[in-house]
Amino acid sequence: MKTLSPSDVNSLPAGGSDPLRFDWKEGWYPVHYVSDLDKSKPTPFTLLAIDFVIWWDSTASCWRVFEDKCPHRLAPLSEGRIADDGLLECPYHGWAFSGEGQCDRIPQQVEDLAAQASKRTCVVSLPTAERQGLLFAYPGLPENASRTPVPIIEALEESPSEWVCIDTFRDLPYDALTLLENVIDASHIPYTHHRSVGNRSFAGPVELEVKESGKQGFQGVWESGPRLGTLGQQDTTFLAPGLMWHDLTSKQFGRTLTVVYATPIRKGSCRIFARFPFKFSSKVPGLFMKLTPRWFSHIGQNAVLEDDQIFLHHQERTYTTKKMKVSFPNHQSPVASII
The missing domain is CATH 3.90.380.10 (Naphthalene 1,2-dioxygenase Alpha Subunit; Chain A, domain 1)
Structure with missing residues (x-):
């Protein structure tokens, strides 16, 4: 019978490596059936009491999961739209974000792009994986996602x-x-x-x-x-x-x-x-x-x-x-x- 723990020496178990504590953020969670998602608009979802937004990144041809709040005035990005250039656009002031969470457009900024380049304008982006028709998100440390097995059948x-x-x-x-x-x-x-x-x-x-x-x-x-x-x-x-x-x-x-x-x-x-x-x-x-x-x-x-x-x-x-x-x-x- 297969072991419940990852067999790859480079893998991390779900819940983290501490044998006495289970960290609920360190694991992959299904958030939606892929067939039920609409690539033309963002979809809200809540995981572990945190609001997220699911959206299709046409540039990278993959689904993205962001925290559902614009870093500008905390408006829900799920109420926004996917702009013609493929960016996720906030409905409040039009800030727009690329798949990695970087702010790529601030309509009100001056020409030096200083505001756009600031880390404060970035959105938290979760690692995602598509397996067996389900979209999974990883709310833990991003560097652990690739080493933690996605739970599939x-x-x-x-x-x-x-x-x-x-x-x-x-x-x-x-x-x-x-x-x-x-x-x-x-x-x-x-x-x-x-x-x-x-x-x-x-x-x-x-x-x-x-x-x-x-x-x-x-x-x-x-x-x-x-x-x-x-x-x-x-x-x-x-x-x-x-x-x-x-x-x-x-x-x-x-x-x-x-x-x-x-x-x-x-x-x-x-x-x-x-x-x-x-x-x-x-x-x-x-x-x-x-x-x-x-x-x-x-x-x-x-x-x-x-x-x-x-x-x-x-x-x-x-x-x-x-x-x-x-x-x-x-x-x-x-x-x-x-x-």
Whole structure:
């Protein structure tokens, strides 16, 4: 089984090199599906309680992520436009910025260009990477970005043409950690998602054997698998800070993954990027899925998220308003603590 830590001696683990501390800024986060971005206009996004703007740099032919504030008067650059010369232009006074964050145009400046040349006129620009249809941003030290692996699903790199994938995303009214704990917890599915993707009659023990664990996450095997063993073995992987997936191979229909990226917007709010790749034993189901409109599958996936959204939101509110150890001495969290 592959190690959770980077194998390249020149690589850095997500979270930084300190074995006792996880730095949430030192990691790659998905911020958008590339197919949903518009190259003609900037798109706002919030990551780790900092507002950013995503925009297409036609000069370098790549996506850029800037802090969403002009260094002049702090106006949101996401309310601006991409000018005819390809620069990101502030809507307030027309300052315009190149892909590296350099201010290349100040309409009001005198001819000596002194203001334009100042470092004070630069915008903070994050390293970006485009992988497996997702745009990732790195909010940590820029020099660490190239040495920190982008969290992707390695299985999808193998024979990619054989996979059919359903993608969806949604902003949720609870924390990224709450989301991750919930989607890793397979034992809630028969009850919470009864009649959507589960059934109460399939409830039973989840005997997950952890094969590897550490600061970078864990890998485990549920040999009997879900639905009382009728589907087959399910492997679960969590890569810190925000990626988890279940990997199930069934004799009935083939191999399927349940992939969740949890991107922290701010405390109490996150964006889920949910991916459902299938490698069917037969070509017919895959053909049907390709013909299904994306909006239709998006509605179905939202219905599943709404199964548990209300009590996850209220659960988190209770966490933050009560002193858990005093008020709820018998409370068990995470779910693994009751096993």
